[in-house]
Amino acid sequence: MATSANLGAQAQSGVSDTRFFTVMAILMSLVIVAGFSVQLGFGRSSFAVPWPFHLHGIIFCAWVALYLAQHILIGSGNSALHARLGKTAYLLIPAMLVAGTLIMVVVIQRNGGPFFFHKSEFFWSNTAVLWCFGGLAFWSLKQRRHTGWHRRLMLCAMAILTGPGLGRLLPLPLMIPNSWLITTLVTFIWPVIGIIADKRSRGEVHPAYWWGLGAYVATFAVSMVVGYSQFGISVTEWIVDGTPGAERPMEPFLPDGFTM
Template identity: 45%
Template sequence: MATVADDVGAERRDDGFFLWSSLLMALVLVAGFSVQLVAGRSSFGAPWYVHAHALVFFGWVVIYVAQTAFATRGPMRLHRLLGWVAVGWVVAMVIAGFTVIALKIRAGQAPFFFQPQHFLIANPLIILLFASLTAAAVSMRRQTDWHRRLHMCAMIALLGPGFGRLLPMPLLIPWSYQIANLPGLAFLAAGMIVDHRRTGEVHPAWWWGLGAILGVMIGTELIVHSPLGSLIYEAVTAGSPGAAVAPLEFAPPPPPMG
């Protein structure tokens, strides 16, 4: 009984770390997209499906922060109730993410600092990684230590678009995607450090999360530069303007505004 009480007490002492981490991750995403809007590189004139994706994406950010707050500050009743809403929201995230990526690729509108085929393969794999880590967290919801760490790893997987909008992506070619996804690992490293300072060891959930994220990054490169990657690109772009775009070449940057 004493061991169980100690474990519960230790998790409660970590509440502040998880709450503040959720707020900082939300700040990264909000700041990244806000910078693009202020700089005029994004606008409300984008197609409807881009707005729908943004609504679903930032809806998840709100859910994640709220869920962390309810779990660490209460009431737990709302945490459990919102949890079932979150499960359905993950499905919407997958559908919206896949849809907007496919439509942009078919329109030949991949960002110029990404190879179109890389953009097409990398982003769906990140979405599936997020959904898989979230599903694992939900399945272990009765094991708080695993549950909260896997959820945080899933959120870390989504930080690439936020950091990518804060970093000078054109200057990072040809490693824009990889570099944009690395800063998020600082949150994972912070979790490892917090655990090690408290218990003298790193919780295995962090290692599973790190392995999954790095595995997807490596798997992305293998698929992109393989016949399978080419087949996927051809299938998605068939009969569209995107079919005329060189899949493994970087497009020239757009002309300066004004």
């Protein structure tokens, strides 16, 4: 009887976990889509951009769709298709790292990056946390047979990708000179929600959250140090040398006549 009760409790816990991670996947995906849609709706974004932007958009949209689909498939009990579809991540993640790094170079050469970010901070930290995403996502795939680790590491990885969406929803020009810091801190809310959920449902926090969030925090901290160092600034200046991106200040600023 005790064994049956324990199995029943474990099954119920698994269903609750699946529901939680599915809801989180939906919310994170909606934030990303909302951020870009709002900027497009206000005319602050345009499809009239060089091809690297389109390549980057297609690849990253494919990832968001895959991430959401994988949780819906597990929630519906279709683990076989989940496993088969998940194999595409091994190709998609490297493509994201290449396209994401390329777009960072293109952006800072094109206009120096968003005016409300420090130019070197934006380049170094954005690139670093992207590669942190890649590391966490691959680690999650390696742990796919260990559901607890797999789900939580992937949530921490996905939290990183919500930054661009959240940043487009926040009034970042009003947050200068801490716009990038605030954007990143807000993305930490996703793993924190997971930690709270674990504590409430399990009575303890799964170590995957400490490792995943810890790796993200550490990567961000190091990237900020490098971005503001003389070395980091020199590399950034070398990358933008001779391009329109070199014409904007290194520090964040408000353009003349800017209004929200």
